[in-house]
Amino acid sequence: MLQGWVIASASFAYLGVLFAIAYYGDKRADAGRSIIANPTIYALSLAVYCTTWTFYGSVGRAASTGIGFLPIYLGPTLMAGLWWFVMLKIIRISKANRITSIADFVASRYGKSQLLGGLVTVIAVVGIIPYISLQLKAISNSFTILLHYPEIVMPAKAVAQPLLQDSALYTALILAAFTILFGTRHLDATERHEGMVAAIAFESLVKLVAFLAVGVFVTFGIYNGFGDIFDRAEAVPRLKALMTVPDTGTSYGAWWSLTFLSMLSIMFLPRQFQISVVENVNERHLARAIWLFPLYLFLINIFVLPIAVGGLLHFPDGGVDADTFVLTLPMAERQEALALLVYIGGLSAGTGMVIVETIALSTMVCNDLVMPVLLRWKSLRLQEERDLSGLLLTIRRLAIAVILLLGYIYFRAAGDAYALVGIGLISFAAVAQFAPAIFGGIYWKGGTRSGAIAGLTAGFAVWAYTLLLPSFAKSGWLSLDFIKEGLFGITLLKPQQLFGLTGLDEISHSLFWSMLANIGCYVAVSLRTRPDVVETSQGTLFVDAFRQGEDAAGSRFWRGSAQVQDLLPLIGRFLGPERAREAFLAYARRRGLASIDALEANADLVHYAETLLAGAIGGASARVMVASVVKEEPLGLDEVMNILDEASQVRAYSRQLEQKSRELEAATAGLRAANERLKELDRMKDDFMSTVTHELRTPLTSIRAFSEILLEDPKTDLTDRRKFLAIIVKETERLTRLINQVLDMAKIESGNAEWHTADVDLQEIIEESVAATSSLFSDKRIGLDMSMAGGIPKVRADRDRLIQVMLNLLSNAVKFCEEDRGHVAVRLVRDGAFLRVDVEDNGPGIGEADQQFIFEKFRQVGDTMTAKPQGTGLGLPISRQIVEHFGGRLWVKSSLGKGATFSFALPLNREETGHQEESKEK
Amino acid sequence: MMKRSIITGQRLAAAFLLGFVLFNYPIISLVNKPGEVFGIPLLYLYIFGVWALLIGLMAWAIERRKD
Numbered sequence: 001m002l003q004g005w006v007i008a009s010a011s012f013a014y015l016g017v018l019f020a021i022a023y024y025g026d027k028r029a030d031a032g033r034s035i036i037a038n039p040t041i042y043a044l045s046l047a048v049y050c051t052t053w054t055f056y057g058s059v060g061r062a063a064s065t066g067i068g069f070l071p072i073y074l075g076p077t078l079m080a081g082l083w084w085f086v087m088l089k090i091i092r093i094s095k096a097n098r099i100t101s102i103a104d105f106v107a108s109r110y111g112k113s114q115l116l117g118g119l120v121t122v123i124a125v126v127g128i129i130p131y132i133s134l135q136l137k138a139i140s141n142s143f144t145i146l147l148h149y150p151e152i153v154m155p156a157k158a159v160a161q162p163l164l165q166d167s168a169l170y171t172a173l174i175l176a177a178f179t180i181l182f183g184t185r186h187l188d189a190t191e192r193h194e195g196m197v198a199a200i201a202f203e204s205l206v207k208l209v210a211f212l213a214v215g216v217f218v219t220f221g222i223y224n225g226f227g228d229i230f231d232r233a234e235a236v237p238r239l240k241a242l243m244t245v246p247d248t249g250t251s252y253g254a255w256w257s258l259t260f261l262s263m264l265s266i267m268f269l270p271r272q273f274q275i276s277v278v279e280n281v282n283e284r285h286l287a288r289a290i291w292l293f294p295l296y297l298f299l300i301n302i303f304v305l306p307i308a309v310g311g312l313l314h315f316p317d318g319g320v321d322a323d324t325f326v327l328t329l330p331m332a333e334r335q336e337a338l339a340l341l342v343y344i345g346g347l348s349a350g351t352g353m354v355i356v357e358t359i360a361l362s363t364m365v366c367n368d369l370v371m372p373v374l375l376r377w378k379s380l381r382l383q384e385e386r387d388l389s390g391l392l393l394t395i396r397r398l399a400i401a402v403i404l405l406l407g408y409i410y411f412r413a414a415g416d417a418y419a420l421v422g423i424g425l426i427s428f429a430a431v432a433q434f435a436p437a438i439f440g441g442i443y444w445k446g447g448t449r450s451g452a453i454a455g456l457t458a459g460f461a462v463w464a465y466t467l468l469l470p471s472f473a474k475s476g477w478l479s480l481d482f483i484k485e486g487l488f489g490i491t492l493l494k495p496q497q498l499f500g501l502t503g504l505d506e507i508s509h510s511l512f513w514s515m516l517a518n519i520g521c522y523v524a525v526s527l528r529t530r531p532d533v534v535e536t537s538q539g540t541l542f543v544d545a546f547r548q549g550e551d552a553a554g555s556r557f558w559r560g561s562a563q564v565q566d567l568l569p570l571i572g573r574f575l576g577p578e579r580a581r582e583a584f585l586a587y588a589r590r591r592g593l594a595s596i597d598a599l600e601a602n603a604d605l606v607h608y609a610e611t612l613l614a615g616a617i618g619g620a621s622a623r624v625m626v627a628s629v630v631k632e633e634p635l636g637l638d639e640v641m642n643i644l645d646e647a648s649q650v651r652a653y654s655r656q657l658e659q660k661s662r663e664l665e666a667a668t669a670g671l672r673a674a675n676e677r678l679k680e681l682d683r684m685k686d687d688f689m690s691t692v693t694h695e696l697r698t699p700l701t702s703i704r705a706f707s708e709i710l711l712e713d714p715k716t717d718l719t720d721r722r723k724f725l726a727i728i729v730k731e732t733e734r735l736t737r738l739i740n741q742v743l744d745m746a747k748i749e750s751g752n753a754e755w756h757t758a759d760v761d762l763q764e765i766i767e768e769s770v771a772a773t774s775s776l777f778s779d780k781r782i783g784l785d786m787s788m789a790g791g792i793p794k795v796r797a798d799r800d801r802l803i804q805v806m807l808n809l810l811s812n813a814v815k816f817c818e819e820d821r822g823h824v825a826v827r828l829v830r831d832g833a834f835l836r837v838d839v840e841d842n843g844p845g846i847g848e849a850d851q852q853f854i855f856e857k858f859r860q861v862g863d864t865m866t867a868k869p870q871g872t873g874l875g876l877p878i879s880r881q882i883v884e885h886f887g888g889r890l891w892v893k894s895s896l897g898k899g900a901t902f903s904f905a906l907p908l909n910r911e912e913t914g915h916q917e918e919s920k921e922k
Numbered sequence: 923m924m925k926r927s928i929i930t931g932q933r934l935a936a937a938f939l940l941g942f943v944l945f946n947y948p949i950i951s952l953v954n955k956p957g958e959v960f961g962i963p964l965l966y967l968y969i970f971g972v973w974a975l976l977i978g979l980m981a982w983a984i985e986r987r988k989d
Contacts, residue, residue, distance in 0.1 A: 067963075067965055067969070070969060074945050074973070077977070078942055080934075081935060081941065082935060083934075084930060226961065227960070227961030227962070228961075230958060230962060234958070243956065244956060245950075245965070247951065247954060252947035252950070255946065255947065256947065259942075259945065290980055291981035291984055294977050294980065298970070298973050298974065298977060305966060
């Protein structure tokens with residue numbers, strides 16, 4: 001038996017633990033050792049998305065619509081994939097501008113507009129308060145149900161209970177106290193609440209554990225696993241239908257719009273914005289959350305359908321509300337401890353949502369609704385008050401209390417009415433209205449304040465008309481005629497079939513029309529209006545957030561004169577004099593100044609002061625307040641444009657510089673390479689000259705030596721004389737040949753050679769060359785084989801030049817063959833589009849390393865310093881030039897000791913390639 | 923580092939696109955049928971399978987980045 005006091009003390013004990021965690025978290029934060037500076041804590045705290053609407057309501061939804069409850073969790077999973085770009089940008093912008101709420105964000109973006117901030121606040125409050133009521137209802141219902149343990153009694157309608165016995169009232173009061181204690185402990189310039197975040201992360205863990213526990217119990221304790229539950233469901237037609245989505249356009253449309261809606265909600269619900277942006281300690285934490293948060297959603301949803309099916313099987317008569325299955329199933333099985341754990345899990349889901357949401361809303365209400373009014377209210381003489389920080393805190397505390405009371409009042413009024421039950425998605429649709437202004441604001445510079453106001457107003461109005469008012473009508477607060485007949489009986493104005501649109505469920509219907517109105521007005525009005533100075537500068541700061549430097553670039557847009565002794569007291573009035581002095585001192589130290597007195601009141605300081613103030617009272621009010629103590633010389637729109645142009649010019653210029661320096665580097669590298677090449681060529685030329693002279697000197701020396709002998713010794717006998725003269729003649733021939741080849745080479749290389757191109761028969765050329773060299777072969781007694789394929793077509797080339805190539809190859813082959821044992825083979829074959837000639841010898845062969853050198857001028861294989869050179873060293877280079885001139889190539893295949901095969905190939909279609917070659921030469 | 927960060931962002935955005943296609947009509951209508959695989963309803967198994975796949979892809983993209 002669970003006594004009332006047991007449940008109550010368990011609840012208080014749990015809240016006590018939360019207090020302790022929050023207190024510890026705050027202490028650690030004050031000591032500078034944050035316990036929430038951790039990506040896992042950040043991801044867990046994001047799970048404040050899962051409220052009692054998830055904890056109890058998912059099973060309820062699954063029991064009526066089956067698997068159709070899932071898109072609400074698939075959307076956030078998908079959106080997490082885009083956080084890397086979108087959320088990161090919003091976080092960075094918010095940190096740079098000390099933005100403390102979603103209203104502040106929108107107001108700051110559109111020229112620090114108080115009107116816009118107020119509008120966003122109103123939409124958020126109207127959209128969210130019923131959602132808070134839902135949490136109160138869930139907590140008090142679960143309390144009431146558990147109180148009747150082990151009997152399962154559905155709670156009577158809330159209205160039936162006297163006010164003072166209503167557990168929801170106490171829930172609201174206790175939560176208000178908790179939120180006030182930890183949400184407004186002191187006024188922080190960044191509006192962060194570390195202790196609260198730690199408590200929220202803990203709550204996320206508790207509700208996950210509780211839900212998984214009941215899921216495992218139902219699936220494996222009451223039934224025999226997933227298969228068993230689904231098998232039983234299969235047998236009941238109504239349950240079987242839950243396993244699929246009705247195969248209609250409407251249900252796929254609803255599926256899509258729920259996904260889309262929850263994608264926007266995960267970004268723009270005030271509590272999500274508070275946790276993911278305002279309370280973010282370090283933007284790097286976002287990375288892990290991108291997959292950890294979806295994992296959380298995955299885990300908390302696995303057992304939803306099994307619990308729903310289990311509940312429907314267990315309570316077939318429908319006497320038990322499916323929203324309570326999570327609690328009533330353990331109760332029916334007499335699992336006292338588990339039921340208590342579930343109750344605590346539900347409590348944590350509810351309190352987590354209420355705490356964060358009310359803190360977020362109270363900040364908005366205070367900064368964007370109350371303060372702007374109070375500051376304008378001249379008779380209050382607030383301008384003369386010395387310390388307003390106490391007033392700010394009081395406003396926030398009051399706002400928290402009022403919001404929770406409003407939530408309670410709505411709960412009392414609505415009770416079980418449709419207006420409360422369906423509010424989850426209705427709330428989502430309300431905050432979705434922020435999406436165009438925010439996405440447009442961070443990606444489109446053209447969005448203007450008027451556009452944002454028009455879009456938000458239109459979207460909100462359509463939302464209220466198509467969703468909120470019908471929900472009131474269904475609750476019996478308005479005449480149903482308005483839904484059935486349309487406003488004033490005009491059929492086209494039926495709120496759920498606006499302009500006759502049918503075929504959509506009510507959420508998709510409202511989402512479509514409200515988004516159409518919202519985006520349409522936002523874009524159309526933005527395009528029609530010209531932004532003013534502040535809008536232009538803020539728009540640039542927001543859209544280019546990733547391109548701004550570390551120092552806030554906002555000060556670029558301020559010009560005027562100010563005094564430190566005006567600014568400091570102003571900030572002090574809102575943050576408290578102590579904190580203001582500390583902040584200014586910290587600023588001075590960062591600039592390397594010793595004291596506040598040394599500070600110069602320039603644009604940077606004014607901007608710093610304004611940002612500091614924005615953290616406390618919101619961007620729009622901060623601007624008004626700072627403007628009241630400084631003399632700002634308003635910049636013209638042209639000047640702002642100039643600053644922006646300048647900035648973009650500087651950016652463009654630096655890009656150009658980068659580009660130029662890259663080009664310069666490339667050019668330098670090119671020049672270096674060219675220089676290397678020139679040096680190489682120079683070296684080659686020197687080598688060439690010295691080799692040529694060396695080559696010339698060798699025959700000259702021997703000619704001169706023999707001539708001198710003949711001249712000085714007239715008595716030389718005839719045999720010797722003839723011998724000497726023969727040598728002289730041979731050396732002279734060699735000299736002539738050398739000179740001819742050098743000239744030849746030079747001509748070919750410079751392109752001045754004469755070519756007599758005609759159709760030539762390679763077979764004939766080979767035969768002629770072989771005949772011309774036959775004496776060389778017979779002198780050294782070297783064998784010669786010829787094999788020539790028949791029917792070889794002619795090629796276009798210079799006959800004499802080809803003979804020159806053949807002679808060179810043949811004489812080389814002979815030169816390197818041993819006497820008697822040498823053997824040379826000549827082959828002519830057709831090789832594809834080429835004719836190939838091979839000259840193969842069985843000489844010593846050419847090493848791998850030498851193969852590339854032998855085609856260079858004057859390179860001869862072997863040690864040229866000791867051995868007598870066996871040729872001019874120009875034959876092969878010239879041959880290669882000749883072959884290449886006709887579009888062919890000349891190469892060698894060889895390995896040491898295995899002979900060498902020199903081959904050249906000439907293309908068959910001489911017509912075309914020949915022309916190309918010639919045109920190239922010109 | 924910036925370049926890597928952009929590559930990670932693109933991988934995540936690709937996961938988003940993949941998920942958006944796999945979780946919506948018309949792909950989902952292909953598995954929106956009565957019937958069971960290993961005793962689990964087809965659609966239920968499909969959605970949780972794709973969901974796990976997406977989380978795995980995102981975790982892979984995030985945790986293997988080096989910045």
